[in-house]
Amino acid sequence: MQEIDNQDVINNFITTSGYDGQFSFDPQQDTKLFHFAANDFIVKAGAPLTYLFYLVKGKAKLYDVLANGKVSLIDFFTPPCFIGEMELIEQRPETAFSMQAITDCWCLALPIRSLQKKLLADPIFLRQICLYFVHKNYRTVKTAGNNAAFPVAQRLASFILLTAHDGLYSEKHVQVAEYLGISYRHLLYVLAQFVKDGYLVKQQHHYKITNLDALTALAQDVNESTN
The missing domain is CATH 1.10.10.10 (Winged helix-like DNA-binding domain superfamily/Winged helix DNA-binding domain)
Structure with a gap:
């Protein structure tokens, strides 16, 4: 993981991804940009979640490592999408699943520790998260249907x-x-x-x-x- 300290690049991703429309407040001053090389972990199961990520470029996969050591693929993600939203909503100190970059990925990020209360009280953010959950559930149902059809x-x-x-x-x-x-x-x-x-x-x-x-x-x- 590499932090990209280039405000022009950050501003471009914010503008083109619709990121600032996810919140009722201006997130720019608190937002960082991270680059993950292919195969890097964006989040890892059991590790503390320090940022709410917003994938703006690249592809990533979500998977679970079961008790018997077996790896189970769960889903795949393309921009724009949140990463870590479940842990934020449930206020879990650690991530439940691992997400790994398939290609080089760029993520805008907000620090959870300092902004958690603000995010959980933000009606626009909560509405966007609800819509995001609905879309993920719809995709899961469609994928299951495709497996049969x-x-x-x-x-x-x-x-x-x-x-x-x-x-x-x-x-x-x-x-x-x-x-x-x-x-x-x-x-x-x-x-x-x-x-x-x-x-x-x-x-x-x-x-x-x-x-x-x-x-x-x-x-x-x-x-x-x-x-």
């Missing part, structure tokens, strides 16, 4: 496009199979078919996207349904 190839194509970074797809097969609700063997079969069709090329521990247009066309119905 669309073929695996279409859902996997959408998943690859969502999680790829710099044209490379490298998510762990076990976690992906569980997230998509399919068997490990079925996942490998569809990936092998993508390679055969020229959509992907296997390269050691990841896949390189070689036909972006074909994957995009295959994923179109799923993406339209989710959005």
Whole structure:
């Protein structure tokens, strides 16, 4: 995590992301900007939450590490969105889940310790958080519906496009199979078919996207349904 101390860059993100419209007060003087490199943790389960983040650029994934050590993918996030809002509302001292950057991410951030009472008393912020929760719940329901309604190839194509970074797809097969609700063997079969069709090329521990247009066309119905 790197703090970006450039007020022009901060102001640009504030203006273009709609960040200042999330509050009834002017948040600019309290706002910081952080850059997270791909694979960096934005928040980590069990760690103190010091900032309320607002993702303004990049892609991130939310997951849980279960008691048996198994990692369960929960959701994926693109801008603009809050990170840490559940802990803020529930006033938890620690984060419940881990969020990791898939690509380079930039987040505007407000310090929770000094602003928690102000945020929880802000009607505009609370309304925006309620709408945000509704949208997240809607997306979760639509994703569950898509798992039943669309073929695996279409859902996997959408998943690859969502999680790829710099044209490379490298998510762990076990976690992906569980997230998509399919068997490990079925996942490998569809990936092998993508390679055969020229959509992907296997390269050691990841896949390189070689036909972006074909994957995009295959994923179109799923993406339209989710959005």
